[in-house]
Amino acid sequence: MLNLPAVQERRSLREQVTHALRAALVAGELRPGIVYSAPVLAAEFGVSATPVREAMLDLAKEGLVEVVRNKGFRIVGLTEQDLDDFTEIRELIEIPATVRVAQTATRAQLEPLRAHARDIVTAARQGDLIAYVDADRRFHLGLLALHGNRHLVDTVRDLRSRSRLYGLQALVSAGRLVESAEEHERLLDAMIAGEVKGVEELITSHLGHVRRLWAEGN
Structure with a gap:
């Protein structure tokens, strides 16, 4: 079922x-x-x-x-090369875009994203993978919307819909999905604090998980 x-x-x-x-x-x-x-x-x-x-x-x-x-x-299946390509494109777009948002967005603009970050953690604790993916999408697209380029958001939305995170169930089984989920609120805290270098390191590490999730699930 x-x-x-x-x-x-x-x-x-x-x-x-x-x-x-x-x-x-x-x-x-x-x-x-x-x-x-x-x-x-x-x-x-x-x-x-x-x-x-x-x-x-x-x-x-x-x-x-x-x-x-x-x-x-x-x-439709994906090859490992597909996932590598999607991950590379997302890194090229999302890392500098997230850094720019960290430099320009106000606390009032960023703070509403906390509800999505907490929804991600709740879904992770419940092992609800579909809710996890949905909350994760809302967080990241909401964050990128603060960049002000709707075409950028549309591109990332499309890339996300084509990705596959088969390793999520492995993280649930290993008790590691909550740890991954909590990265979102740490990223948000760093952005609100204006820690630009920390933001760049966090988003780079976070996006790298997409590729590792694929590897762990196959």
């Missing part, structure tokens, strides 16, 4: 299911090479098959899944 979140009413079912499936894909709950049928996933969500099919077609347009005629959808 898949660990998929319940959908709620504040957004359309299609949007909610697309969002949840994308997070499940990144977290490694949905694995490459396996064909998932819309009715089976719909039963997991407790919704009809229609919004699931629509969501999967949206993900297919993004190149994240492929349609298997009369069967369902297969998750």
